[in-house]
Structures are given as structure tokens and as C-alpha cells.
Amino acid sequence: MSTPLKIAVHGAAGRMGRRVVALASEDSALELVAAMENDQHPLLGQDAGDLAGVDTLDIALSSKWPNDADVVIDFSLPEAIDRCIEKCVLHETALVVATTGMTDAQVERLNEASESIPIVWAPSMSLAVNLSMKLAQQITEKLLDVPGGLDIEIIERHHRYKADAPSGTALKFGDLIAEKLGDDTKHVHGREGHTGQRTRNEIGYHAVRVGDNPGEHTIVFGMLGERIELNVAASSRDCYAAGALAAAKWLSDKPEGMYDMFDVLEM
Numbered sequence: 001m002s003t004p005l006k007i008a009v010h011g012a013a014g015r016m017g018r019r020v021v022a023l024a025s026e027d028s029a030l031e032l033v034a035a036m037e038n039d040q041h042p043l044l045g046q047d048a049g050d051l052a053g054v055d056t057l058d059i060a061l062s063s064k065w066p067n068d069a070d071v072v073i074d075f076s077l078p079e080a081i082d083r084c085i086e087k088c089v090l091h092e093t094a095l096v097v098a099t100t101g102m103t104d105a106q107v108e109r110l111n112e113a114s115e116s117i118p119i120v121w122a123p124s125m126s127l128a129v130n131l132s133m134k135l136a137q138q139i140t141e142k143l144l145d146v147p148g149g150l151d152i153e154i155i156e157r158h159h160r161y162k163a164d165a166p167s168g169t170a171l172k173f174g175d176l177i178a179e180k181l182g183d184d185t186k187h188v189h190g191r192e193g194h195t196g197q198r199t200r201n202e203i204g205y206h207a208v209r210v211g212d213n214p215g216e217h218t219i220v221f222g223m224l225g226e227r228i229e230l231n232v233a234a235s236s237r238d239c240y241a242a243g244a245l246a247a248a249k250w251l252s253d254k255p256e257g258m259y260d261m262f263d264v265l266e267m
């Protein structure tokens with residue numbers, strides 16, 4: 001039997017962090033070596049397994065950075081990401097970044113970090129979402145010159161607690177579709193008032209926040225006379241947690257560089 005991969009979870013007491021800890025605890029190829037949170041977190045000191053609703057793992061929630069992790073999996077907040085990047089570079093630890101809503105400056109720092117450590121960065125770790133992204137590109141390509149023109153709108157739905165809008169996934173859907181539409185694509189966020197007619201080259205984004213929805217994206221391809229709606233919806237957070245763990249395993253033998261879930265899933 002080979003040695004388990006040592007993983008640390010950053011944001012371990014969060015909604016996603018707890019699911020990553022829970023799924024990792026069931027996987028003999030993985031060993032949780034640290035569960036990190038901010039230094040003011042009220043649950044510091046509690047066992048990560050207990051918090052995740054699985055067996056006690058003897059790993060206390062802590063703000064201390066581990067020095068024995070092979071891969072850090074980050075599901076935290078933009079406020080927390082800078083320290084995470086710094087520490088991974090310092091300890092030469094591979095990093096899976098799932099956090100969304102980062103600033104351009106943070107993305108730049110992440111790219112710089114990828115010159116010295118391997119990083120997987122994706123706004124959605126879900127297999128179905130990443131597959132849908134490829135399908136959205138194919139549909140766009142096929143419909144580009146449809147008579148009467150093509151209108152693309154992205155509707156995302158998430159739980160009421162989500163802090164960023166639109167979702168990182170919606171933005172990535174938009175960027176990938178824009179690659180097919182052309183350089184003059186305009187990204188339009190919501191509409192209100194006397195907007196005038198829709199222009200040909202825009203992608204509209206609409207963020208819905210309702211109840212406990214773990215994440216749903218609908219890409220509407222509207223034409224004159226018919227429409228396609230590509231819908232991908234999570235029924236639990238485990239699709240993201242499982243994807244992040246697969247990314248950690250995939251990343252463990254990779255050289256420094258920036259990778260995404262298309263690389264992990266070989267799409």
C-alpha cells in the first residue's frame with residue numbers, strides 16, 4: 001500500500017470545508033494533517049472530524065499553518081486567500097484553490113505563485129459543471145451564425161449565504177462563451193430601467209439568492225423561434241468536495257504551474 005497523500009483544508013469549518021474533511025476521512029489514499037481557520041474562529045480547538053459529522057480525527061481546528069502537508073485545499077474567502085498563497089509558496093506546498101470572488105490583484109498573485117508551486121484553480125470543482133462548460137462552448141460555436149441572431153444569458157442560483165455575485169462559475173461560463181463570440185463581447189450584469197434593446201454582442205448575468213441551493217447554473221441560448229437551456233444543478237456540495245479531492249491527488253506529482261479542472265478531468 002502506498003503512503004496516503006497528506007492534505008490540509010483551509011476554511012475547514014465552513015460549509016465546503018466540512019464536506020471536504022468528511023469525504024477525505026472515508027478515503028484511505030488521503031490523510032488529513034491540518035484543518036485551518038482564521039485566528040478568531042469560535043470553533044478553534046474543536047476536532048475537524050466532529051465538526052464534519054464523521055469520526056473524531058484527532059485534528060484540531062487551528063489557525064497554525066502545517067509544515068507537513070503535501071497539498072492544501074482552500075475553500076475560504078477572498079480575505080483569507082493572500083495568507084494561504086504566501087504560506088503555500090513558503091512551504092512549497094501544492095495548492096487547490098476553490099475560493100471565488102478574488103480581486104484581479106489576488107489572481108495576479110496566484111499566477112505569480114504558480115511559477116514556484118503547482119496550483120489547480122477553478123471556480124467549480126464539479127465534473128458536471130466543467131462538462132457543461134465545454135458543452136456551452138460547443139453550442140455557442142454551432143449557433144454563432146444562426147439566422148436572426150443568438151442571445152446568451154446566464155442565470156445562476158445559490159443559497160442565501162453566498163457572499164459573491166455573480167458566481168465564479170457564471171463568470172467562467174461567460175469567459176469561455178466569449179472566447180467563441182469574439183473580442184467585442186459585452187458582459188452585462190442585470191438590467192433595470194430604460195435599457196434600450198438588447199445588443200447582439202452581450203452576455204447577460206443574473207444572480208438569484210434563494211434558501212439552501214448548493215449551486216445551479218442555466219445558460220440560455222435564445223434564438224428567434226426556439227431556445228436551448230443548458231442547466232446544471234448540484235443537489236449537495238459533495239460534487240465540489242469530491243472534485244477538489246480528485247484535484248489534490250492529480251496535483252500531487254505535477255511540477256509548478258497553473259492548472260484547472262479541465263486539466264484534472266482531461267477535458
Ligand SMILES: NC(=O)C1=CN([C@@H]2O[C@H](COP(=O)(O)OP(=O)(O)OC[C@H]3O[C@@H](n4cnc5c(N)ncnc54)[C@H](OP(=O)(O)O)[C@@H]3O)[C@@H](O)[C@H]2O)C=CC1
Pocket residue numbers: 010011012013014015016017036037038039041075076077078079080097098099100101122123124125126240
Ligand atoms: N470551486 C468550487 O467548486 C466551489 C467554490 N466555492 C467557494 O468556496 C468558498 C467557501 O464557500 P463556503 O464553504 O460555502 O463558505 P463558508 O463561509 O461556509 O466557509 C468559508 C470558511 O473560511 C473561513 N475563513 C475566513 N477567514 C479565514 C482565514 N483567514 N483563514 C482560514 N479560514 C478562514 C470562514 O470562517 P468565518 O466563518 O469565521 O468567516 C469559513 O469557515 C466561497 O468562495 C465559494 O464561492 C464553494 C463551493 C464550490
Ligand SMILES: O=C(O)C1=N[C@H](C(=O)O)C[C@H](O)C1
Pocket residue numbers: 100123124158159162163166167168169170214215216
Ligand atoms: O458559494 C457557493 O456555494 C458556490 N460557489 C462557487 C461559485 O461561485 O461558482 C461554485 C458553486 O457554484 C458553489
